[in-house]
Amino acid sequence: MRKISYIQAINESLRHEMKSNENVIIMGEDVAGGGSRDDKLDAWGGPMRLTKGLVKEFGRDRVKDTPISEAGFVGAGVGAAAAGLRPVVDLMYVSFYGVCADQITNNAAKIHYMFGGKVKVPLTIMTAMGVGGNKAAQHSETLYSIFTHFPGLKCIVPSNPYNAKGLMTAAIRDDDPVIIFNNRQLMGLKPTYDVPEDPYTLKIGKANIEKPGTDLTLIGIGYTTYLCLEAAKILESKGFSIEVIDLISLSPMDEETIIKSVKKTKKVIIVDEDYPRCSIAADISALISEQAFDYLDAPPKRINPPHTPVPYSKPLESLYAPNKETIIKNAKNLLE
Amino acid sequence: MKEHSTEISKTTLLWMYEKMLTIRLFETQANREADAGKLLGMHSSIGQEAVPTGICSLLESNDYVLGTHRSHHHCIAKGVELKNMMAELLGKATGTNKGKGGTMHIADINKGMLGANGVVGSNIPVATGVALSAKIKNTNQVTVVFFGDGASSQGSLHESMNLASIWDLPIIFVCENNLYAESTPYEYAVAGKSIADRASGYKIPGITVDGQSVIDIYKSSKIAIERARSGKGPTLIEAKTYRYKGHFGADNPLSYRTETEENYYKERDCIERLKKYLLSNEITNQENLDKIYEKSLESVNEATDFANESPFPAPEELFSDVYVSYK
Incomplete structure (x- = not known):
């Protein structure tokens, strides 16, 4: 079987889910890059390159560069999910949750319960974390525990390219808000895991x-x-x-x-x-x-x-x- | 390019020339240290030297400046020691922050530099509170907060402008519009295409200025600083500038912009423009400018030697400074 990197694994999952479900969109800072410049399509492909190439395949309507406005676009992800889309929102570094915590903990986490189970929020938030980059206190935190504190949020942490792909796909297909925490050290490792080309899901909640x-x-x-x-x-x-x-x-x-x-x-x-x-x-x-x-x-x-x-x-x-x-x-x- | 006539003193003009040159030489050397693996990537301010230099030339030593992830130029313009800055970049015990903060978090309270900040827009409310403190304590200090075009879309700016306006706070919001938030062009991300215009909704003056002309910056900020110091409240300045390098070390800016555009701005280089102005108006001569260059280079070299020779923090430093006291 073939071996691919963590970044490629996430990217493959996103590509397949976008292809098979037109309700899947991606929003975040530089997820395409280059804003509206048609000659600069796919300039970045995400701050961690997780979304590389997707804008070329699915267009800017579905791979949306955002201004640096985390409260705005994470909140928009919550609303878009409540109204029928399956948004994947890229929160560049997990420490930036501070800018948009209200949208995650007061809205995404609580809407389904507060509204008597009648409104679903199938939102996926992906975010990078981890020490080791010489990036100091605001760009190196490993924060997931704080989100597990909130009923209503699902929190998953892949450890290799194989489970990254399966968990990312499971997150997008899940009807609850899911945060997927991607460690930056894992993104830098040489590919050693076998990863199937066809899509698959791993069960969220299973060790x-x-x-x-x-x-x-x-x-x-x-x-x-x-x-x-x-x-x-x-x-x-x-x-x-x-x-x-x-x-x-x-x-x-x-x-x-x-x-x-x-x-x-x-x-x-x-x-x-x-x-x-x-x-x-x-x-x-x-x-x-x-x-x-x-x-x-x-x-x-x-x-x-x-x-x-x-x-x-x-x-x-x-x-x-x-x-x-x-x-x-x-x-x-x-x-x- | 013709600069407007001005009443800036010769001393100030030469001070500005030296500052901008020092910033550029410092950043060039810092990039070399990064290339040698001594720090893992930094956000270079090369190209944007004029903005903080013009403003800081008018500030008192106890006025406050707050910055962003790209803040080396703010620190140097406000007078933070190069030695301690370079040591901080290398994570040394002698750094401004004892090696704990690094390139994105340089702070020196004794120089009025109340910190760079790695979260976009995060420092703007903090600066508003710094200005509130000066107002309540009646100290006559002014606060300047720098941020980029990217941060102009954060709620924190809008909330802060509103607060500063209703309280008439002595603060100047300075947007260094370098046209790009990482790879995202401001013409895409900024609705209305003018950041200065956003001030009008909060009943504060919004000024657009050529950020590559240190003289224009000086003139605009003079009005804003006088307004703040006389208790009339805040001003928003949008300085149109350009970062010559990518967003960070490994970023290739040509993936989202063109060489033609880069050349357009490099032809309007802030240091070259001031140099031409100084020579054509016979304010100084080439020989004197060469001396300033030598002096700036020497100070950067001294700082680099100091940083490289300094020790790393002791292991127990990991645990200190988390709290003032914790028992």
Whole structure:
């Protein structure tokens, strides 16, 4: 089977969904690029190049460059979805949610419930996140936990090109508002995953056991799944049997897969690049403590960045986020 | 191109020449540091030197300036030390922000530079509050907030203009219209095609000015600053300018604009225009301009050496400064 990059995987999903459903449109800053200049069609193809080429195929009416007006165009996405379209809105960096939080948390998340289930909001928001780019505190955050706090929003975090394609397609076809969080480090990795050409969907709300094991469960989210798999290779070479769960969907969350795994391995580390306080890692830790306490050989361990904004300076930034070494060190503490 | 006659002093004109040249040389060197991998991409202000230079030539040292993701020129024009700026770009402990903020967040409160900001439009309400503080405390300080044509479509500008107008705040909203929000041309993204016109809805003066003429900027901002300082309220200035480079390091601007257009603006280069003006009006001679060039280059080189020789922050710096106190 062929191997494609994370960016190509998202792009393929968008292309297919736009082709098969005329209600799918894309809005965002520079998703085409060049504004209305006909000789400059597809100048950018999105800030992360996720939408490259789509304007040439589907035209500017369906691949819409927007002014820098996040409250305006994310809100317009909510309205367009409520009135029958299936908009995909590109929120360049997740930190910019601050500009349009009202539209996401007060409108997208609540309309279906407030209106007695009579109005659907099939909106997809895609956004980039992650440290490692030397971009400082406003362009490096990994923010997903805050959105899982809101009932009504679905939150998914792909970890490789295969699940990125399947989850993106599932998000567009889903009748609820879905936020898909794309990690920038994953976008930069060499393609190693087989990705089918035909469209497919993965179930939102289902975790995936990336590799089974019996001594320790590592729970990864997006890029940290990649780190967990790298750490597991080293730990296995030292004779330990490691189970790696790729959480994939944070809301809804696959509690069953987590609990089943922890009951088997009796030890768990949750690796999360979001801030530590009130985080999804804290939520998972509470879940395990409540539902599998008697099975545990040790308290659930969380690996998060410290309770600080993301620093600019490279040496500080490299100390900030979870990495392979911190996972191995913490795993050894539990295993030895 | 004929410049209008003016009553700007020789000292100010030469100060402006030196500032603009220093900005360009600093940015050129910063790009080299980026190419060497010492910082991962930056938003270059080359081409836009005249806008903050003209305005800052009229500001007092305790007046305030707030900027954007593309703000090196604002910082230099307001008098932030080149050494600490370059050190900040390289993430060093001696940087303006101790290496924690970097290229998009340079701040130096002692120089009245209250920060660059990476979120488009985000600083405009903050600046409005800075002006409110000056008004309430009756300090006679003026606040200048810079933003781009992209930010002119953010609600934050409109909300801030309304607030500043109803409260008569001493603030100048300065839009550096460099024609592009990333790759999106302003003729597409700005309804009505005039940003200055947007002021009229808030009953504040809106002025359009040639942002490549530091003398024109000086004249317009003089009126605006006097208006602010005398308690008459805000002004919106739309300075038509041009960024010579792409949006950020890796961006190829020819994907969305033409070489013909780039050349058109480069022929109207702000530094060359002032130079011609100074020489043709015999305000100074070439020899003196060469000396200014040498002096500017030396200060940039010193800053670069300082930055490269400075240490990185200690690991414990990761945890400091999150709060003033947290117990």
